[in-house]
Amino acid sequence: MFRPFESFNRFIQFKPLKMKTSRALELNLIGPRHLTGAERRIALTGRRVFPSIPVRRRLSIFVEAFERYRRFWRNIFNEVEGMACSRRTVQFRLFVWTILPAVAFGAVFPDVTVAQAQKIRIAYSSRSNTVTPLYVAADKGLFRDEGLEVELIQVSPRLGAMAVMNGDVAFTTSFTSTFRAILQGVPLKLVLVALKKGVYYLVTRPEIKNVQELKGKKLGIATIRGTDSIVAEELLRSKGFNPTQLQQIVIGDTALRAQALMTGVVQAVSLSPPHDLLLKNLGYNILAGPPEVGLPASGLFTSNRLLKENPQVVNRSLRAVLRANRFIAANRQETIAVMSKWLAQTQEVAGQSYDVELKALTKDGQMTDAELESLIDRLGEKKAALDEVRDFNPIRQAIKELDTKQ
Numbered sequence: 001m002f003r004p005f006e007s008f009n010r011f012i013q014f015k016p017l018k019m020k021t022s023r024a025l026e027l028n029l030i031g032p033r034h035l036t037g038a039e040r041r042i043a044l045t046g047r048r049v050f051p052s053i054p055v056r057r058r059l060s061i062f063v064e065a066f067e068r069y070r071r072f073w074r075n076i077f078n079e080v081e082g083m084a085c086s087r088r089t090v091q092f093r094l095f096v097w098t099i100l101p102a103v104a105f106g107a108v109f110p111d112v113t114v115a116q117a118q119k120i121r122i123a124y125s126s127r128s129n130t131v132t133p134l135y136v137a138a139d140k141g142l143f144r145d146e147g148l149e150v151e152l153i154q155v156s157p158r159l160g161a162m163a164v165m166n167g168d169v170a171f172t173t174s175f176t177s178t179f180r181a182i183l184q185g186v187p188l189k190l191v192l193v194a195l196k197k198g199v200y201y202l203v204t205r206p207e208i209k210n211v212q213e214l215k216g217k218k219l220g221i222a223t224i225r226g227t228d229s230i231v232a233e234e235l236l237r238s239k240g241f242n243p244t245q246l247q248q249i250v251i252g253d254t255a256l257r258a259q260a261l262m263t264g265v266v267q268a269v270s271l272s273p274p275h276d277l278l279l280k281n282l283g284y285n286i287l288a289g290p291p292e293v294g295l296p297a298s299g300l301f302t303s304n305r306l307l308k309e310n311p312q313v314v315n316r317s318l319r320a321v322l323r324a325n326r327f328i329a330a331n332r333q334e335t336i337a338v339m340s341k342w343l344a345q346t347q348e349v350a351g352q353s354y355d356v357e358l359k360a361l362t363k364d365g366q367m368t369d370a371e372l373e374s375l376i377d378r379l380g381e382k383k384a385a386l387d388e389v390r391d392f393n394p395i396r397q398a399i400k401e402l403d404t405k406q
Contacts, residue, residue: 198297201289
């Protein structure tokens with residue numbers, strides 16, 4: 001068994017302590033007069049490192065530091081035992097003044113350590129470049145800088161709102177389905193708008209070269225009345241084609257719809273970058289897009305409960321995403337590298353996608369009341385008070401904090 005106190009004594013050349021670790025951990029409950037000679041030397045030496053902490057607590061701090069990092073210290077001691085040193089004072093001071101204070105920090109401030117490693121999940125509906133801000137925030141350590149350990153998971157847009165409401169995820173990026181769920185009474189709020197107008201293209205099989213040839217054909221969609229479905233209908237109308245002449249088939253996310261088009265399951269799809277460019281390079285036709293009006297394609301929604309019970313998690317998450325948006329705007333080549341890393345696409349395709357889509361990221365992460373009212377009307381849902389739909393106070397606070405630091 002690895003006994004940190006015994007290893008500690010071997011290192012500083014004290015006589016082995018006849019004491020179990022559990023006993024040492026209890027020493028903070030008794031006075032220093034009960035310490036053995038070696039225990040007293042260790043505790044009193046801590047005065048230089050932790051002068052404001054009582055003697056009886058210093059020894060406990062040292063032991064907690066060892067207990068917290070067992071594997072690390074086991075490796076350290078194995079290396080150090082072979083070192084030759086004629087003066088134990090030199091060894092001891094080297095140990096106390098260099099390695100131990102850094103490790104003991106975790107024992108002195110355990111709450112800080114826990115807070116900095118808070119785990120949350122963020123759900124996205126489709127692997128496309130609309131999720132790039134999250135990719136950048138994860139790849140560049142922006143979530144980590146905010147004390148968050150974020151797991152990005154793919155969830156069907158129809159299930160995203162329920163996952164947030166049940167607490168399975170902290171946020172979802174699925175816009176239209178979640179927004180509609182809020183209008184139907186689900187207790188969520190829109191807290192960030194990433195793309196006010198999603199970039200979608202109507203892509204057809206190589207043999208279909210005109211919109212009018214789609215009569216009686218099949219249109220692959222992600223979900224009924226989802227963003228891609230509504231945008232596809234608007235694109236068709238803009239070309240003088242009645243969308244009711246098409247049969248809509250629910251396929252799933254962007255990659256699956258592209259595959260369905262390639263295999264002939266459907267004859268048309270509405271896709272966002274980079275899949276439209278990838279299909280175009282393979283000989284498929286882009287008959288319309290991007291939309292003149294369009295719909296928001298990406299944002300962040302969270303639960304009323306999280307906003308009330310843990311607003312700091314919301315604020316920190318928003319700061320990370322805002323920093324990602326600013327990074328994207330200022331660093332084209334590095335952003336393209338992240339895009340290519342997270343989603344299979346060439347540098348050329350990623351670059352075109354960046355120029356078309358990511359430059360449209362909102363600067364302040366918000367929509368005006370007029371834009372929200374128009375969106376509600378277009379979705380054909382019942383009216384709702386805007387305060388029940390969105391809460392932009394956290395994003396405003398995040399912007400203020402980031403601007404103050406600059």
